[in-house]
Amino acid sequence: MSSLVLFPALSKETPDAEGVLATWFVSEGSTVAPDQLLAEVQVDKVAAEVPAPAAGVVHLLVDEEAVVRQGAPIARID
Amino acid sequence: MTTHTSESTTAPARSAPQAGEQQRPEPAVRSRLFETMVLCRTYEEAILREYHADKGPGFDIGKGLVPGEMHLSAGQEPVAAGICSHLTTDDAVTATHRPHHLAIAHGVDLRRMTAEIFGREAGLGRGRGGHMHLFDPDTHFSCSGIIAEGFPPALGQAFAFQRRGTDRIAVAVTGEGAANQGAFHESLNLAALWKLPVVFVVEDNDWAISVPRTRSTAVASNADRAASYGMPGHRVEDNDVEAVYAVAAEAVARARAGHGPSLIEIHTVRMWGHFEGDAQGYRPELAEVPSHDPIPRYEQQLRADGVLDDARVAAIRDRAAAAVEDAVAFAKESSTPDPASATDYVFA
Amino acid sequence: MTIMEAPQATRRLTTSKAMVEAIAQEMERDPSVFYMGEDVGAYGGIFSSTTGLLETFGPQRIIDTPISETAFIGLGIGAAVEGMRPIVELMFSDFMGVCLDQIYNHMAKIHFESGGHVQVPMVLTMAAGGGYSDGAQHSQCLWGTFAHLPGMKVVVPSSPADAKGLMTAAIRDDNPVVYIFHKGVMGLPWMVKNPRTLDEVPEGEYVVPIGKARVAREGSDVTVVSLSLSVHHALDVAEKLAPQGIDVEVIDLRSLVPLDREAILTSVGKTGRLVVVDEDYLSCGVSGEVVATVAEVDPGLLVMPAQRVAVPDVPIPYAHDLEYAVLPRHDRIEKAIHAVTIR
Numbered sequence: 063m064s065s066l067v068l069f070p071a072l073s074k075e076t077p078d079a080e081g082v083l084a085t086w087f088v089s090e091g092s093t094v095a096p097d098q099l100l101a102e103v104q105v106d107k108v109a110a111e112v113p114a115p116a117a118g119v120v121h122l123l124v125d126e127e128a129v130v131r132q133g134a135p136i137a138r139i140d
Numbered sequence: 141m142t143t144h145t146s147e148s149t150t151a152p153a154r155s156a157p158q159a160g161e162q163q164r165p166e167p168a169v170r171s172r173l174f175e176t177m178v179l180c181r182t183y184e185e186a187i188l189r190e191y192h193a194d195k196g197p198g199f200d201i202g203k204g205l206v207p208g209e210m211h212l213s214a215g216q217e218p219v220a221a222g223i224c225s226h227l228t229t230d231d232a233v234t235a236t237h238r239p240h241h242l243a244i245a246h247g248v249d250l251r252r253m254t255a256e257i258f259g260r261e262a263g264l265g266r267g268r269g270g271h272m273h274l275f276d277p278d279t280h281f282s283c284s285g286i287i288a289e290g291f292p293p294a295l296g297q298a299f300a301f302q303r304r305g306t307d308r309i310a311v312a313v314t315g316e317g318a319a320n321q322g323a324f325h326e327s328l329n330l331a332a333l334w335k336l337p338v339v340f341v342v343e344d345n346d347w348a349i350s351v352p353r354t355r356s357t358a359v360a361s362n363a364d365r366a367a368s369y370g371m372p373g374h375r376v377e378d379n380d381v382e383a384v385y386a387v388a389a390e391a392v393a394r395a396r397a398g399h400g401p402s403l404i405e406i407h408t409v410r411m412w413g414h415f416e417g418d419a420q421g422y423r424p425e426l427a428e429v430p431s432h433d434p435i436p437r438y439e440q441q442l443r444a445d446g447v448l449d450d451a452r453v454a455a456i457r458d459r460a461a462a463a464v465e466d467a468v469a470f471a472k473e474s475s476t477p478d479p480a481s482a483t484d485y486v487f488a
Numbered sequence: 489m490t491i492m493e494a495p496q497a498t499r500r501l502t503t504s505k506a507m508v509e510a511i512a513q514e515m516e517r518d519p520s521v522f523y524m525g526e527d528v529g530a531y532g533g534i535f536s537s538t539t540g541l542l543e544t545f546g547p548q549r550i551i552d553t554p555i556s557e558t559a560f561i562g563l564g565i566g567a568a569v570e571g572m573r574p575i576v577e578l579m580f581s582d583f584m585g586v587c588l589d590q591i592y593n594h595m596a597k598i599h600f601e602s603g604g605h606v607q608v609p610m611v612l613t614m615a616a617g618g619g620y621s622d623g624a625q626h627s628q629c630l631w632g633t634f635a636h637l638p639g640m641k642v643v644v645p646s647s648p649a650d651a652k653g654l655m656t657a658a659i660r661d662d663n664p665v666v667y668i669f670h671k672g673v674m675g676l677p678w679m680v681k682n683p684r685t686l687d688e689v690p691e692g693e694y695v696v697p698i699g700k701a702r703v704a705r706e707g708s709d710v711t712v713v714s715l716s717l718s719v720h721h722a723l724d725v726a727e728k729l730a731p732q733g734i735d736v737e738v739i740d741l742r743s744l745v746p747l748d749r750e751a752i753l754t755s756v757g758k759t760g761r762l763v764v765v766d767e768d769y770l771s772c773g774v775s776g777e778v779v780a781t782v783a784e785v786d787p788g789l790l791v792m793p794a795q796r797v798a799v800p801d802v803p804i805p806y807a808h809d810l811e812y813a814v815l816p817r818h819d820r821i822e823k824a825i826h827a828v829t830i831r
Contacts, residue, residue, distance in 0.1 A: 084677035085686060087500045098499070104677040127681060266603030275602035282598075289589050292562015299563055300570035310566070326559035333554065485604040486639055488662040
């Protein structure tokens with residue numbers, strides 16, 4: 063069963079704020095373990111790490127440097 | 141004898157105790173203070189002799205068995221004796237370019253220290269450091285030729301002692317001229333902020349080389365500056381070894397108890413030049429300086445109080461002379477470093 | 489000190505995360521290691537040198553200092569003398585002016601002046617480099633100045649794996665080690681995207697020896713000796729020139745003290761052509777030292793005069809186009825390679 067990885071909510075005051083997917087640390091199709099570092103995202107000056115919520119094969123749904131709304135899916139783990 | 145105390149709290153400053161009111165130390169302690177001062181002076185007189193023995197004709201500073209600059213501490217013995225009496229060799233002492241009295245009072249090995257001053261392989265630094273850069277890990281003694289810059293590393297030693305849960309302290313000594321250097325101010329703030337077990341000591345010998353304190357420092361006393369940095373400050377007048385001893389006892393106890401740093405300023409006297417070869421033409425009171433010698437004055441006091449007599453004084457002087465001449469002889473007999481090893485010891 | 493010949497499992501990290509991982513692993517291993525500097529606590533370091541460490545190790549070991557470089561760098565020295573292993577951060581290499589005495593007259597000299605009896609096992613970290621319009625006082629490299637003054641080792645990693653390996657080595661070294669990280673190699677999300685800032689990093693204990701350069705790219709036509717961010721640019725240019733028939737060998741110095749002169753000579757001995765790329769100032773520094781290394785062993789190794797691509801002797805300008813005109817970037821590197829390879 064697959065799980066979606068969402069862009070984290072870094073800005074609490076503006077829930078639908080947009081940020082950038084700054085860096086992918088894993089490549090498309092690679093196997094990931096729970097908590098493994100998947101990506102680094104940025105909203106304004108605040109950066110955050112995105113860990114894998116589960117084990118499995120990761121599929122990247124957005125490109126690096128793409129603008130993404132908070133809460134939007136950025137990857138899927140099968 | 142007078143002391144002036146500035147507290148960093150809102151409590152009123154303690155009034156200066158009157159002469160005679162202060163508890164005198166035990167006779168054994170007083171005798172030891174005297175003996176330490178005599179040892180320091182005897183040592184400096186020997187270095188003075190050795191330094192000048194072979195500089196001629198004229199004065200060639202790089203020549204002879206003890207080359208280079210030489211900064212001797214005659215007159216400042218009360219600082220060393222009074223402060224170091226409260227320390228063990230587990231405590232750290234950081235001194236300046238004028239370090240000998242502090243090294244001696246703190247227990248640095250006289251032979252190895254002298255060998256270093258003579259630039260020999262058996263010296264504390266294998267002849268690499270010289271008289272301004274004496275390092276003795278056995279007694280945690282160090283000194284620096286850059287005035288005031290010895291303060292920050294002393295903070296680090298205190299930090300390490302504190303981290304290990306000990307009651308060891310660091311004593312950091314500088315001059316009144318250096319109290320205007322940035323490192324002094326940064327160090328006082330940081331030590332107070334982190335409550336480091338440090339005792340800051342300012343030897344006010346009136347002269348930063350040729351510039352008197354009245355023309356270098358905007359305030360009357362560095363003890364007054366202490367409050368701005370969040371620590372108590374005490375000033376000792378008259379180069380009084382027992383007043384130094386009393387004030388140091390408090391500062392050392394405070395640091396050991398984990399209550400943080402203090403600053404002690406001692407009005408002392410630099411009896412000789414800033415360095416050997418300094419004609420001191422800038423010093424108007426030069427002719428009177430010998431009359432301010434703290435050692436004969438203390439001897440007189442101790443004789444009057446029955447602590448010393450001819451026999452005891454002679455014994456003390458003989459012991460000092462023997463120790464010093466042994467150290468000098470050891471140095472002279474030690475081998476000089478091999479020039480082929482000149483680039484060794486850069487890295488561990 | 490072990491060199492991990494066959495790295496264990498790896499995963500991709502940015503240079504800053506790799507550096508932080510080395511610090512964390514050493515702090516776990518050795519309770520005497522601590523990190524001290526401005527904004528290294530909750531902020532995680534202005535250039536992400538300590539991100540996450542405060543949460544793991546607490547404020548006793550990840551320590552924010554007041555703006556008192558002389559005092560806290562000196563404090564590090566004293567703590568090291570007493571057997572601790574401090575890592576002290578100078579926020580920008582440009583700030584060396586306010587505390588240089590503690591660094592070059594104390595940290596670097598105490599071991600020697602004590603005839604080897606006293607050790608100062610301390611790491612001095614600092615961010616360096618330009619390219620984002622931070623102006624003349626916040627864009628310098630200055631590693632040449634540190635390398636010039638005796639008594640301190642100097643390491644300058646360019647890649648994530650080296651950032652980890654050299655940090656581990658630096659912490660374990662019983663000497664003072666200046667560890668200089670270019671802001672542009674850290675992989676910071678708020679700087680120009682640079683794919684070379686993200687790479688495989690061994691997961692476990694990893695040590696890179698101090699004093700050994702690395703052949704970042706093997707080649708036969710020209711030797712480009714470089715360090716730090718300039719290695720990335722040199723590799724980019726090498727990839728661009730390969731299809732044009734110019735095979736560039738890139739030497740990543742990794743350390744300036746000790747300097748791996750053998751690696752320089754071996755490579756130049758092979759190619760006969762030398763380009764040095766250094767983001768520090770041109771005159772009296774690293775690039776001259778590299779050329780001198782060849783000239784004083786055998787100038788005959790060179791079939792063409794050496795080319796140096798460095799920041800000219802000017803303060804680094806603020807305006808973007810002016811700054812990029814003085815930085816040793818792709819266009820100038822390519823030009824220099826052509827200059828030594830015209831037949």
